[in-house]
Amino acid sequence: MAPQETRTEETKPYGAEVKETRPYSPCRAACPAHTDVQAYVGLIAQGRYTEAFEVIRSVNPIASVCSMICHHPCEQACRRCAVDEPLAVRHLKRFAVEQSADYRRSKRKLIPQTKNKNIAIIGSGPSGLTAANDLAELGYGVAVYERHPVLGGMLASAIPAYRLPREMLQQDIDDVVAKGVEVRTNCEIGKDVHLEDLIKKHDAVLIATGLSQSRSLNIPGVEGPGVLLAIPFLEDVAFDRKPVIGNKVLVIGGGNVAIDVARTARRLGAANVSMVCLESAEEMPAWKWEVDEALEEDIAISHRWGPMAVRRKDGKVEGLEVVKVMSVFDADGRFNPSFDNNQTSFIEADTIIITIGQMTNFSFLKDSPVKIDGRGRIEWNPETQMSSAEGIFVSGEVVTGPGSAIAAVASGHRVAMAIHLYLKGKTIEGLPPEQEKEKIAQLPDSVVEKINREPRLKIRHIAPEVRCDTFMHFEIGYDEEEALREAGRCRGCGGGAVVDTKKCMACLTCQRICPYGAPVVTSVSEIRPEYCQACGLCAPECPGGAISMVNYDVREIRNSLKSVIGKMDPNRDKPVIAAFLCTHHVGVKGFDLPGNIRKVPVHCTSRVDIVDMLKAFECGADGVAVVRCDEGSCKYRGINHRVAARVGRAKQLIGMVGIGAGRIELLSVNSAAKDAYRTVCDGFSDRIKEIGLRTVRL
Amino acid sequence: MIVGSQKPIEEIWEMVKDFKKILVFGCNTCVAICHAGGEKEAETIASMIRMRAAEEGRDILVDHMGVMRHCEPEYFDPVMDEVKKYDLVLSTACGVGVNFLSDRTGNIPVYPGINTSFYGAVPEPGIFEELCAGCGDCILHMTGGICPIARCSKTLMNGPCGGTNKGKCEISPDVDCAWYLIVERMKKLGTLEKLSEVLPPRNWSTSRDGGPRRISLEHIRAYEEQEEKKSETSGGKR
Numbered sequence: 001m002a003p004q005e006t007r008t009e010e011t012k013p014y015g016a017e018v019k020e021t022r023p024y025s026p027c028r029a030a031c032p033a034h035t036d037v038q039a040y041v042g043l044i045a046q047g048r049y050t051e052a053f054e055v056i057r058s059v060n061p062i063a064s065v066c067s068m069i070c071h072h073p074c075e076q077a078c079r080r081c082a083v084d085e086p087l088a089v090r091h092l093k094r095f096a097v098e099q100s101a102d103y104r105r106s107k108r109k110l111i112p113q114t115k116n117k118n119i120a121i122i123g124s125g126p127s128g129l130t131a132a133n134d135l136a137e138l139g140y141g142v143a144v145y146e147r148h149p150v151l152g153g154m155l156a157s158a159i160p161a162y163r164l165p166r167e168m169l170q171q172d173i174d175d176v177v178a179k180g181v182e183v184r185t186n187c188e189i190g191k192d193v194h195l196e197d198l199i200k201k202h203d204a205v206l207i208a209t210g211l212s213q214s215r216s217l218n219i220p221g222v223e224g225p226g227v228l229l230a231i232p233f234l235e236d237v238a239f240d241r242k243p244v245i246g247n248k249v250l251v252i253g254g255g256n257v258a259i260d261v262a263r264t265a266r267r268l269g270a271a272n273v274s275m276v277c278l279e280s281a282e283e284m285p286a287w288k289w290e291v292d293e294a295l296e297e298d299i300a301i302s303h304r305w306g307p308m309a310v311r312r313k314d315g316k317v318e319g320l321e322v323v324k325v326m327s328v329f330d331a332d333g334r335f336n337p338s339f340d341n342n343q344t345s346f347i348e349a350d351t352i353i354i355t356i357g358q359m360t361n362f363s364f365l366k367d368s369p370v371k372i373d374g375r376g377r378i379e380w381n382p383e384t385q386m387s388s389a390e391g392i393f394v395s396g397e398v399v400t401g402p403g404s405a406i407a408a409v410a411s412g413h414r415v416a417m418a419i420h421l422y423l424k425g426k427t428i429e430g431l432p433p434e435q436e437k438e439k440i441a442q443l444p445d446s447v448v449e450k451i452n453r454e455p456r457l458k459i460r461h462i463a464p465e466v467r468c469d470t471f472m473h474f475e476i477g478y479d480e481e482e483a484l485r486e487a488g489r490c491r492g493c494g495g496g497a498v499v500d501t502k503k504c505m506a507c508l509t510c511q512r513i514c515p516y517g518a519p520v521v522t523s524v525s526e527i528r529p530e531y532c533q534a535c536g537l538c539a540p541e542c543p544g545g546a547i548s549m550v551n552y553d554v555r556e557i558r559n560s561l562k563s564v565i566g567k568m569d570p571n572r573d574k575p576v577i578a579a580f581l582c583t584h585h586v587g588v589k590g591f592d593l594p595g596n597i598r599k600v601p602v603h604c605t606s607r608v609d610i611v612d613m614l615k616a617f618e619c620g621a622d623g624v625a626v627v628r629c630d631e632g633s634c635k636y637r638g639i640n641h642r643v644a645a646r647v648g649r650a651k652q653l654i655g656m657v658g659i660g661a662g663r664i665e666l667l668s669v670n671s672a673a674k675d676a677y678r679t680v681c682d683g684f685s686d687r688i689k690e691i692g693l694r695t696v697r698l
Numbered sequence: 699m700i701v702g703s704q705k706p707i708e709e710i711w712e713m714v715k716d717f718k719k720i721l722v723f724g725c726n727t728c729v730a731i732c733h734a735g736g737e738k739e740a741e742t743i744a745s746m747i748r749m750r751a752a753e754e755g756r757d758i759l760v761d762h763m764g765v766m767r768h769c770e771p772e773y774f775d776p777v778m779d780e781v782k783k784y785d786l787v788l789s790t791a792c793g794v795g796v797n798f799l800s801d802r803t804g805n806i807p808v809y810p811g812i813n814t815s816f817y818g819a820v821p822e823p824g825i826f827e828e829l830c831a832g833c834g835d836c837i838l839h840m841t842g843g844i845c846p847i848a849r850c851s852k853t854l855m856n857g858p859c860g861g862t863n864k865g866k867c868e869i870s871p872d873v874d875c876a877w878y879l880i881v882e883r884m885k886k887l888g889t890l891e892k893l894s895e896v897l898p899p900r901n902w903s904t905s906r907d908g909g910p911r912r913i914s915l916e917h918i919r920a921y922e923e924q925e926e927k928k929s930e931t932s933g934g935k936r
Contacts, residue, residue, distance in 0.1 A: 505766070507731040512823045543736035544726045545764070611738070614745040618752070653742065656707040657749045696752050 018498055019550050023529060025494035027089060029439035030077035032410035033059045037074045037089055038495050042551055044092055045487035046601060047588040049099035056093060057104075060409055061133040061176055062126055064168040065155055067094035068473070071287055071404050079493055082443045085456035088478075088486050095483040097168075104171065108178035114139030117423045120202040121145065122189050125153025126405040127396025128208035129176055130412025131419070136179035138420055143202070144181055147188035149239070151177070153210055155405065158234040158257070160264045161471040190364030199369075199392070204419045207370070207378070207387070208396045208412070211358035217252070221310030222354075226317030230261050230355035237264055246350030248272045250320055252307050253355035254284040259291065261355045262299045266468050274300040276307070276347055278325045278337050293474075296464045302347060306339055310352060319348040360398055383429045385411075385418045393419055440493050441530040447516050450637050451533075457486040484586045485672075488635065492534030492603075495551035497527045503546035510538040510547060515638030535636040536607035540646065554607040557600055561615050565598050568620040570695075572596070575622035575688040579681055580608045582629050582671065590674040597625075597681045605629075606639040613650040617659055620696060623688035624650075624664045625681060629671035662691055700728040700792045701818040701826040702735055705811065707746050710788070713809050714747060715756065717786040722747070722811060723799070724764030725791035732826050735790030735812045737764025743790065743811055768795025771802065782806060816848075834904030834911065840892065842883035849876035855897040 019036070023029075027037035036055050043052035056063045070090050078086030118141035121128045128144060129151070135142045150156045151173045155164060177183055189195055198205050214229035216222065228243065230253070236243040249265040251258050254277025266273045275294075277284060280303050284291060291301070305322035312318060324343035330336040362372055369389035371379040379388045380399055387394050395415035396408040418428040443451075460476040461467070467474040478486060497510075501524045510519040510527065518531035519538065525546070527538070539547040539554065548555065565578055574596040581591060583601040591599055598621070602608055605628040616624045626647055628640065647666040655661035665684055669676035714720055722744040730736025744762040751758040763780070765773045768791035774781070781787060787803060789796045790811035800808035816828035831848040838845055847853050851869050852861075857877030861868030865878045884890045902908070 503726060503737070503764075503766075505727050505730060508820075509731075509823065540738075543730040543733050543738050545737045545741070609738075611741050611745055614742065614749065618745055618749055653707070653746060654749070657746050658753055659749065 018548075019494065022494065022498070022550070023438040023440045026077040026079055026439045026442075027074035027087075028494065029437045030073040032073070032404070032407040033413065034410075034437065035059050035074070038490060038493055039551060040096060041087060041089065041092055041487050041490040042492060042495060042603075044096055044483060045490065045588070046552075046583040046603075047484070047591070049096050050103040052096040053100035053104065056096060057175075059413070060406070061130050062155070062169075062172045062405065062409060063093065064097050064171045065126070065164060066090070066406055066409075067097045068164045068168055068475075069155075069159060070406055073404075073406075077439075079440075079443045080489060080491060082448050083451045084453050087490055088456055088459060091459050091478055092483060092487055095478045095480075097171075098477055101171065104175060108175060111136055111139065111179045113141045113180065115141075115423070117141065117203040118143065118201070119204045119206065119419060119423075120198045121206045121208060122198070123153055123208035123210055123396070123398075124151040124173075125155060125208060125210045125396060126408035127210070127412040127415070128153065128206065129173070130409045131206055131208065131395060131416040132181045133176045133179065134413060134416035135419060136176070136181050138416075140420075140423070142181045143184060145184045145187050145189060145193065145198070147186070148235075149186050151183060151185065154212070157238050158231055158260070160234065160237065160260050160267075162263070162267065162467065162474050163260070165473045188364075190366070195364055195368045195370075199389075203423055204391045204393060206393045206395060206415060206419065207365075207398055208394070208415075209360065210397045210408075211360055211402060213359050213361045214354065215357045215359055217307055217354055217356065219307055219309050221312050221317075224312065224315060224317075226312075226351055227310055228351065228353045230257055230353055231358065233261060233353055234264065237268070243268075245270055245353075246317075248349050249274070249351045249353065250347055250349035251275045251353045251355055252320070253277055253357075254279045254286060254301075254303075255355065255357070256286045256290055257358070258355035259286045259294050261353050263294055263297055265351075265353065266297050266299060267471055270351070273298075274302065274347070274349075276302040276305050276320065276322060278304065278306050278328050280304055280328075283328055293461070296461075297468050298464070305345060305347075306337060308344065311346065317350055317352055319346055320352055321346050358397075358402065381429075384422075384427060385415045386422070391422070393422075443491075444531060447531055447533065450516060451491065452635065452637075454489050456489070457482050480589065481586055481674075484588055488586070492551065494529060495549070496529060496532030496534035497536070497538050497547050497549055499525045499527055500546045500548070503544045504542075505544055505546075507543060509541050509543060513541050513642060514538055515636065533636060535604050535639055537604075537636075537639050537642055539607060540609035540611075541642070549603070549607065552603040552607075554602060554609060554612060557602060558609075558612050558615060561600065561612070562619050564600055565616060565619040565621055568696075572693065575685055575693055576620065577623045577625055577681065577685050577688060578616035578619070578621040579625040579627055579677075579684075580605060580612070581627045581677060582634075586674060587629075587669065587671040587677055590677040593678055593681055594685075596685060604636060604639070605643050606636065608643070608646070610646050610650045610653065613647070613664055614653065617654060617663070620694070622663065622694050623684060623691075625667055625684045626665070627667045627669060627677060627680060630668040633669075633671040659694070660691060663688060699731060699818065699820075700794070700814060701732045701816050701828070702729045702790075702792050702812040702814045703732075704734050704739065704743070704790075705813055707743075707750065710743065710747065710811065711750050714786060714788060715751075715754070715758075718758060719784045720744075720747065720758060720760045720786045720788055721781060721784040722760065722762040722788045722790060723768070723781065724762065725766075725768040725789070725795050726764050727767045729790060729792055729795075729812060729814075730764075731820065732818075733824075735792070737762070740764055740790050740811070743788070747788075767791075768799050771798075774799065774802075778802070832905070833900075833902075834908075835900065837897070840897065841880045842887055842889070844876055844880045844883055846876050846880065849874070849879070851876075855900060 025038040040052040040055040072090040074089045075086040121132050121144045124144050124146040132142045132144050148157050152169050155169050214231040249270040251262040262273050262275050304325040306325050308321040308323045322345050324340045326338045326340050328337050371388040373379050380394050385393050393415050395411045421428050462474045504524040506521050508521050510525050511521045516531050516533050519525045519527045536549050577597045579597050580600045582605050605626050613624050651661035651664050667680040722740040724737040724740030726736050740762040744760045747760045767773045787808045788811045789808050793814040796810045817830045818826040818828050833847045851867050862875040867873040867875045
């Protein structure tokens with residue numbers, strides 16, 4: 001979590017305060033940085049793209065990067081899995097990021113250094129960059145040291161551009177650097193600058209150098225031309241140093257980096273690329289989707305073979321001798337492969353790239369106060385994130401071992417807070433590590449049955465025969481309509497109803513009307529979040545006004561009605577219509593309505609209260625339209641009769657005051673049709689014109 | 699619980715139109731449950747008055763507020779300073795609340811925003827049925843749990859009368875005959891023979907006919923009075 005002081009009002013979604021005290025939606029709990037996925041997907045669904053981006057960025061300074069390469073644990077945790085398929089969260093993030101490019105550029109600003117303390121950060125990967133971001137936000141002087149010519153660590157030097165276009169990475173880096181972070185690229189600690197000088201010059205030092213070195217194999221024939229290591233190979237490609245490979249490339253390894261290496265070799269023009277790994281297809285550590293994409297690119301994978309020797313003839317690589325793997329893990333589940341030496345084979349290759357894991361390079365720590373343990377790891381206190389040396393901190397893969405970019409972001413946030421507290425003479429020790437959050441339970445079967453099946457919108461890729469010729473990004477982003485449709489699939493877990501127990505008089509109304517059986521009333525009402533689908537039907541029905549919605553509470557809208565409706569022009573020739581429009585779908589695009597139709601977007605019309613309709617008249621509106629989705633396109637069930645009843649009651653009430661019941665109508669549209677809103681609103685406007693404009697002194 | 703229903707806006711308007719600052723004051727217990735006078739309904743009524751005022755071109759400030767109950771002082775005491783800033787309180791509590799509050803607002807009038815109807819139950823959402831008349835001398839054990847005082851149109855103690863018609867009352871085909879229900883229920887309970895006894899005329903002095911009623915619980919009062927005395931002798935006043 002970002003230090004509290006970095007959170008501005010602007011980045012806080014409505015209801016954020018309440019939300020923090022409740023169990024997290026599973027998507028949010030699964031994210032190492034606890035990105036409020038539900039909130040930003042909801043904002044996308046309402047067409048509020050830059051606000052969605054702010055929600056993402058409030059906890060994740062590498063939003064663009066994650067929109068491309070995150071392994072999205074949020075999707076694996078999505079409760080929609082119980083219904084059909086998870087939300088395409090990462091792809092929606094990409095959409096929000098793409099829509100916010102100009103916005104974020106306009107928001108970049110220097111944060112003046114207000115604290116008389118300076119911090120050196122070694123390494124500019126996800127963890128170092130995050131820490132730099134947070135510490136700069138807090139007003140510290142921050143200098144980032146990077147041995148490569150550009151910032152980004154592995155993101156810039158190892159992740160291939162076809163997965164992470166460099167301009168996306170640059171957006172994130174520019175945001176961070178703009179805050180006033182001093183950048184020292186091409187600067188290797190221990191070579192260009194000495195650690196002790198850094199320690200002298202700064203009040204704290206952060207080591208966030210990641211796992212920057214490839215492990216090699218200790219097998220015969222490995223030394224010599226034709227055998228490469230993954231990271232130097234990927235770095236050569238990243239910095240256009242054109243590594244030499246043959247036509248028949250064999251990649252040893254079964255992880256995500258191995259897949260990157262193989263697909264990169266394919267893009268460099270190798271006609272024949274294959275992989276060999278110890279694991280079976282099921283055991284392979286690479287993500288399934290990455291394996292599938294590699295297979296599409298005609299990369300063959302030989303499973304359950306272990307490397308024995310590189311065979312060479314006249315010094316040239318001929319291929320790899322391999323031995324059959326019997327098992328990869330021992331009875332305790334530890335990595336401990338066993339082989340059947342009677343079964344051997346030979347895989348032909350002219351180039352072999354070893355991708356069996358990475359390790360740290362601590363040569364720069366020689367003779368420094370930072371102690372290394374017997375197994376070559378930095379000695380550190382995971383509670384304080386401090387190394388054995390006072391004021392020298394560690395974060396990211398250096399200490400956590402191989403992990404994801406977003407996990408490194410979380411580590412960066414924590415270490416920034418640790419450094420901040422340390423420099424204030426306090427300690428982070430004892431503060432909860434934010435990793436474990438109570439989350440909302442799985443969808444009960446009774447609720448699953450009530451949710452419409454709606455398959456996930458496929459993410460399109462450039463065809464393999466085209467994409468393999470280039471390092472161009474291979475994935476095609478959603479267009480606006482696709483993004484709105486996909487975002488509309490979110491069930492709003494955690495954004496639903498909450499009860500103010502001081503106001504609840506246990507009247508049972510909510511329990512009686514909820515279509516999903518969420519409220520249970522005993523001495524007060526408790527709305528069970530695992531059942532709640534965040535429609536909002538209960539809030540306006542509550543006679544004590546005790547229920548509010550965590551996200552997009554209708555009171556937020558009620559308070560803005562006056563400004564939305566604006567001042568009445570007594571000489572207007574068109575009626576002013578307040579139109580409550582359900583926003584949660586593609587129809588948002590059709591909100592381009594004539595000026596006399598004043599748009600009041602609501603999450604669902606079930607959130608519109610009788611008081612809201614009356615208030616619109618109080619503000620001078622000539623007519624009020626409540627525009628709901630028709631039975632076929634409404635994402636909720638069992639709400640329309642209640643909405644109709646409320647409109648009926650509001651008609652009765654304004655009839656009593658003498659305004660005329662005809663000035664309110666309930667309209668319904670197919671929410672997937674973009675222009676439907678305009679048609680029904682225009683028709684309503686004509687009917688109100690016939691009734692006449694109100695002449696009321698306000 | 700006490701069931702109420704909203705007054706027509708016309709009647710409310712006639713009551714309030716000459717005031718300048720009006721507080722519509724909701725009660726969040728019984729009358730909230732029957733959607734007549736809780737905070738939500740107070741807000742609706744306030745909005746209606748404002749609209750009506752605008753239609754008539756009158757300049758009236760109308761706000762709303764709600765507390766848990768109007769019939770116990772501890773609930774509204776904390777907001778009394780706020781309440782006293784208005785020149786009229788339109789209470790949407792039941793008649794009890796209106797009475798109780800108006801005893802405590804000095805020169806600020808408290809008017810009723812709703813009609814207090816009866817003691818009732820909520821068999822299903824939106825339906826409220828009178829089942830008790832608060833007569834002060836309960837005989838439900840003799841009538842199969844069905845009250846003839848509240849539910850028989852004639853309040854007969856020995857029924858049914860000649861107006862019973864296929865289980866319905868002669869006043870309306872929509873009204874059940876309470877004595878028909880009593881007979882059927884007692885058949886089911888196997889206690890029908892009890893009805894052969896004629897119930898004697900009632901002493902109505904326990905009901906409204908005996909004048910305003912007040913209950914003082916000695917065991918609680920004894921303690922309270924002792925406490926009051928103690929605080930007086932120690933120089934303080936509760």
